[in-house]
Structures are given as C-alpha cells and as structure tokens.
Amino acid sequence: MMRKIAILIILVSLVFSACGDDKEPAKVDNVKIAVTLPTGIEIGQDMKNAAQMALDEANGKAGDIQVELLFFETTDDSGNPFSAEKEREAATKAISDSQVVVYIGASTSSEAREVIPLLNKADIAVLSPAATAPGLTKPGYGAGEPGKYYPTGRHSFFRLVTSDEGQGSTAARWAKELGYTKIYLIDDTSDYGIGLTGIFEVTARDLDLTVLAHDHFNPDNETPETYAETARHIVDAQPDLVYIGAYASYGGIELIQALRTANPDIQIMGGDGLTEQDIADASGSPLNNIYATSATLPGSGLETQAGISFVDKYQSTYSKPPNPYVITTYEAVKVALYAIEHAESPTRRGVLDKLADLGDFSG
Missing domain, CATH: 3.40.50.2300 (Response regulator)
Known part of the structure; x- marks a missing residue:
C-alpha cells in the first residue's frame, strides 16, 4: 500500500511540474x-x-x-x-x-x-x-x-x-604608394601592437619593401632614458619610415617624442592606436605630420x-x-x-x- 501511495505522489508531482512548464516566463522590467x-x-x-x-x-x-x-x-x-x-x-x-x-x-x-x-x-x-x-x-x-x-x-x-588585417595590409600598401622602401617596425608588446605590426610586416615583404628590423618596447618598463636609447637605435638604422604598433595614450606619445628629438624629420606611421585624442592634445611639434590608419570612420x-x-x-x-x-x-x-x-x-x-x-x- 505504501508503495502505491509513493508512486501516486510521484505521478502527481510530475503532472504539476509539467503544468508549471507551460507558464509564461516572468516579466523582466x-x-x-x-x-x-x-x-x-x-x-x-x-x-x-x-x-x-x-x-x-x-x-x-x-x-x-x-x-x-x-x-x-x-x-x-x-x-x-x-x-x-x-x-x-x-x-x-x-x-x-x-x-x-x-x-x-x-x-x-x-x-x-x-x-x-x-x-x-x-x-x-x-x-x-x-x-x-x-x-x-x-x-x-x-x-x-x-x-x-x-x-x-x-x-x-x-x-x-x-580588424587589423585591413589596417596592417592597407598601411603597408600606403607606405609603398608614398615612396617609402626601408621600414623599421616597433610594437608595444601588446596583442594589438604585435598583431598589427606583424600583418604590416608580412604585407610589406610581399610588396618587396625592406624591413630593417622588428623591435619591441614595453611601456610598463620604459623611462625617458630608455625611450631615447630606443629612438637613437632606430634613427641609426636610417629607415625611410618607422611603423609603430602602440597606443598613443600608453607609450606611443613618449616614443614619438623621443624619435622626433633624435631626428626631427623622421617619418612615422601607425594604426588606430595613434588616432586617439591624446596625440592631438599633447603639446609640441614632434607630434605633427604622422600617418595613421583607422579601423573606423572619424566623425567628419x-x-x-x-x-x-x-x-x-x-x-x-x-x-x-x-x-x-x-x-x-x-x-x-x-x-x-x-x-x-x-x-x-x-x-x-x-x-x-x-x-x-x-x-x-x-x-
């Protein structure tokens, strides 16, 4: 008898559970x-x-x-x-x-x-x-x-x-159209910087541009002295163009300023990380005349x-x-x-x- 009651309770429970499944979901406000x-x-x-x-x-x-x-x-x-x-x-x-x-x-x-x-x-x-x-x-x-x-x-x-496959390859083709043939690459060791410069490098080599070096810097560890040393090393390689994979707001501005201090006429290109408002607001002529691509349209x-x-x-x-x-x-x-x-x-x-x-x- 107890077994029959237990079975009956289970069956009733299942029926009520099934009925509950038919309810409308709770309204989200x-x-x-x-x-x-x-x-x-x-x-x-x-x-x-x-x-x-x-x-x-x-x-x-x-x-x-x-x-x-x-x-x-x-x-x-x-x-x-x-x-x-x-x-x-x-x-x-x-x-x-x-x-x-x-x-x-x-x-x-x-x-x-x-x-x-x-x-x-x-x-x-x-x-x-x-x-x-x-x-x-x-x-x-x-x-x-x-x-x-x-x-x-x-x-x-x-x-x-x-994505950066568009930016990096477009930038390399743009560099060639502008007449640059000897490129020095440097990234900030971030996923963004490494990926962007890597795509630029592959495309540049396909276009028969000369990649002088692919260097790196880490904004977490840099000082004014190390930025200056990196800049002198780049300038000594005599590139036509330096391609930077970095964020302006985190090391990019400091590197550019060091490069332009070492050689005021050095040509610089980068990705959308260099289109941040910070680079336009930073004072000083070293930040003028920089080429950059963007992954999206500007407001204009x-x-x-x-x-x-x-x-x-x-x-x-x-x-x-x-x-x-x-x-x-x-x-x-x-x-x-x-x-x-x-x-x-x-x-x-x-x-x-x-x-x-x-x-x-x-x-």
Missing part, C-alpha cells in the same frame, strides 16, 4: 548593460559620455524595459588604461550580477582575449568598440583561434570596427543624417568633435538597446540570440 572603459584617460571619459548619451536619448529604456549602465574602470594602479586584469575583474562582477544581460567593453585585443571565454560560458554577449585582433573571430592567426575563446562552441563576440566621415546629427549634438554638448571610438561606443549602446527590446526574452541568452541575428538595424 529592469536589466543592466556592463560597460568597461579606461576613464583614467580622456578618450575613456569621452566614450563614457557617448554611452550615457545613447541611453539618455532612449529615455533610459529599451522598449518598456528600464536599462541601467553599470560602468567599470580598466585603468590599473600603474596607470595602464587597458589592464587585462582590471577587465577580468569587471567581467567577473558582471557575471555575478544576474541583471547584466550584455557587456560593452574589451576595448583592446588583450582585454578581449582575457574575458571573452568567461563571458561566453555565462551566455553574455560582448560588444567591443575597438578590439581589432583578427584572431578573435577568424582562424589562421594564432594557435586555437578563434575557437579557444568560445568554450560553449557558440560565438558571442561582436565588434563595431574592422559620417554622411548619414543620423551620423551628422550625432556629431553635431556631441560637439555642442562637449565642445569637441567625437573621437572614432566615441562613435563606436555610442553605437554599441544603441545596438544593445535594440537587441534587448527585440529579443524573444530580455535575458542573457535572448539578447545573445538577437545580436547573432540582428536583422534590419539602422545605426
């Missing part, structure tokens, strides 16, 4: 977007302003859902604005907050490599305004890339810029009505034109809001599904 930025430098604060502007224009909502931006700082105690450790700390906190449904950040390739796998396991999509390493999304660049960044087997990283290149309106509004609000990565940060928030509003459910998985199949979205 509030979600968060995690945003990581190097607000310790000017461009980071500008990007934060743009992110907030995008949310304010939507009245703080994605459809009927209230949205909060949860900001995290990526500048560490040593002054590195793009600390992979700080990015990892931010990602861990975002994962632990159940209201976070999407992550905007991983602005550099080093930071992206650090956090994409963590967030992938948590079904949190990553929208990066600036990470350009090709191996984050394409095979053939590093061992196990890009699969090792996606332990679930599902891609969850989306960038709003082109936006020709749509929406783009022109954004540039005008940003400039009138902050009394300066938006940096290219201000634009991509603004757009990242707009994309995230669209995905939250139009997802089947505004959950982590729902938002990821929508970002993977965005459909018609007009930025």
